[in-house]
Amino acid sequence: MRKIKTIDDITKDGAVEFGNGYEFVDKAEDADAILMRSTDLHGYELPEGIRAIARCGAGVNNIPIEEYAKRGVVVFNSPGANANAVKEIVLAALILSSRGVVQSMQWVRDNAEDPNILVNAEKAKKAFVGRELKGKRIGVIGLGNVGSKVANACVDLGMDVYGYDPFISVEHAWALSQSVQRVGTLEDLCRGCDYLTVHVPSKADTISMISTEQLDLLAPGAVLINYARETIIDEDAVDAALREGKLSWFSCDFATPKTVKMPNTFITTHSGAGTGEAEANCADMAISELKDYLENGNIVHSVNYPACSMGKARAASRIACLHANVPNMIGQITAILAKDNANVQRMVNESAGENAYTMFDTDEHLDATTIEALKQIPAIYRVRVIK
Numbered sequence: 571m572r573k574i575k576t577i578d579d580i581t582k583d584g585a586v587e588f589g590n591g592y593e594f595v596d597k598a599e600d601a602d603a604i605l606m607r608s609t610d611l612h613g614y615e616l617p618e619g620i621r622a623i624a625r626c627g628a629g630v631n632n633i634p635i636e637e638y639a640k641r642g643v644v645v646f647n648s649p650g651a652n653a654n655a656v657k658e659i660v661l662a663a664l665i666l667s668s669r670g671v672v673q674s675m676q677w678v679r680d681n682a683e684d685p686n687i688l689v690n691a692e693k694a695k696k697a698f699v700g701r702e703l704k705g706k707r708i709g710v711i712g713l714g715n716v717g718s719k720v721a722n723a724c725v726d727l728g729m730d731v732y733g734y735d736p737f738i739s740v741e742h743a744w745a746l747s748q749s750v751q752r753v754g755t756l757e758d759l760c761r762g763c764d765y766l767t768v769h770v771p772s773k774a775d776t777i778s779m780i781s782t783e784q785l786d787l788l789a790p791g792a793v794l795i796n797y798a799r800e801t802i803i804d805e806d807a808v809d810a811a812l813r814e815g816k817l818s819w820f821s822c823d824f825a826t827p828k829t830v831k832m833p834n835t836f837i838t839t840h841s842g843a844g845t846g847e848a849e850a851n852c853a854d855m856a857i858s859e860l861k862d863y864l865e866n867g868n869i870v871h872s873v874n875y876p877a878c879s880m881g882k883a884r885a886a887s888r889i890a891c892l893h894a895n896v897p898n899m900i901g902q903i904t905a906i907l908a909k910d911n912a913n914v915q916r917m918v919n920e921s922a923g924e925n926a927y928t929m930f931d932t933d934e935h936l937d938a939t940t941i942e943a944l945k946q947i948p949a950i951y952r953v954r955v956i957k
């Protein structure tokens with residue numbers, strides 16, 4: 571039996587199905603792998619037995635992925651699985667920040683006892699006059715799974731859409747409407763925007779990427795939307811821009827001690843991916859990634875190891891070595907296999923950044939001393955006997 575520890579509520583109804591050969595355990599110490607969402611694992615004492623972690627969702631800034639890579643722990647995410655949910659809530663944020671919907675609803679609640687409410691509402695409504703999205707300029711920062719969908723949806727709404735993403739993938743460039751105008755600098759993107767929405771991961775080059783300099787370039791009374799991460803905006807700068815009227819609204823998914831005190835905000839409870847569909851999509855993707863890794867050693871959608879696949883483990887034995895991306899690893903591994911007279915059927919070696927992965931099938935099981943010798947290679951982080 572392979573053992574799984576879940577952290578967080580993976581789905582609203584609790585349905586998480588791994589199928590035969592798996593069981594859930596209460597303690598991470600007893601588990602082979604972790605299935606999780608947004609809990610912050612920085613500072614968490616990860617038990618030695620954990621071989622893989624799957625994050626149901628896109629962002630992995632809550633996981634120390636490089637530290638885990640060096641411990642031979644493969645971290646997966648579920649790219650794109652919740653992107654439609656985020657796109658839809660961003661569209662809601664665009665409309666809510668333009669049409670006085672929430673304020674108008676509040677007026678109705680506040681006047682619920684008024685017998686003349688129907689007539690009085692006609693007088694009150696001038697306070698809630700908004701503006702249309704059609705023809706307005708929007709800047710989309712990050713054109714990945716979420717940003718590309720948001721940009722295309724804004725084109726469909728008749729907006730004038732600009733996008734900025736120096737690292738856009740070929741797949742997402744293809745998916746983008748030709749009406750989205752790509753710009754080369756963040757400053758050019760921000761200039762004159764009525765709306766600005768961010769869809770980048772939280773990492774060194776995106777921390778506080780929206781600050782006074784960028785906000786000053788927006789059109790007067792612009793709307794800022796952040797359904798990515800709280801770290802991406804400089805909260806003091808946004809607070810000042812709201813108070814000075816440079817920004818008319820700020821919509822975000824992150825209730826921090828500072829955002830909750832800002833004027834003119836719509837703030838949600840990190841609910842961008844909060845739909846049953848997105849939860850199920852993320853769980854399905856994360857579960858199949860974990861199963862393929864635990865059963866076959868294949869790596870799909872890892873954020874700290876290269877993609878690597880040799881299909882189903884059918885040979886007598888399959889071994890995976892997780893190691894540093896340094897010269898002569900294959901030489902050292904094959905030298906040890908040669909000593910054991912092991913016949914390698916297939917071997918794959920892939921690398922990504924500082925980390926690499928070598929997986930091979932052999933005709934016969936390797937003996938224990940050979941496995942031990944592989945573990946003793948200095949740059950090896952972990953050796954897995956998959957079969």
Ligand SMILES: NC(=O)C1=CN([C@@H]2O[C@H](COP(=O)(O)OP(=O)(O)OC[C@H]3O[C@@H](n4cnc5c(N)ncnc54)[C@H](O)[C@@H]3O)[C@@H](O)[C@H]2O)C=CC1
Nearest residue numbers: 628629712713714715716735737738769770771798842843
């Ligand atoms: N509020 C919520 O519930 C959710 C929040 N998110 C957040 O949104 C982020 C984006 O999600 P996805 O689109 O699914 O991720 P993604 O990985 O598909 O797209 C991110 C895009 O940002 C681009 N990028 C990276 N650094 C950049 C920079 N310095 N400047 C401009 N572009 C840059 C990348 O090239 C990529 O195209 C996630 O990392 C996560 O933090 C994602 C899903 C749900």
Ligand SMILES: O=C(O)CCC(=O)C(=O)O
Nearest residue numbers: 607608626627628629843
């Ligand atoms: O699990 C969640 O609801 C958070 C989703 C998210 O922030 C992400 O996918 O990056």
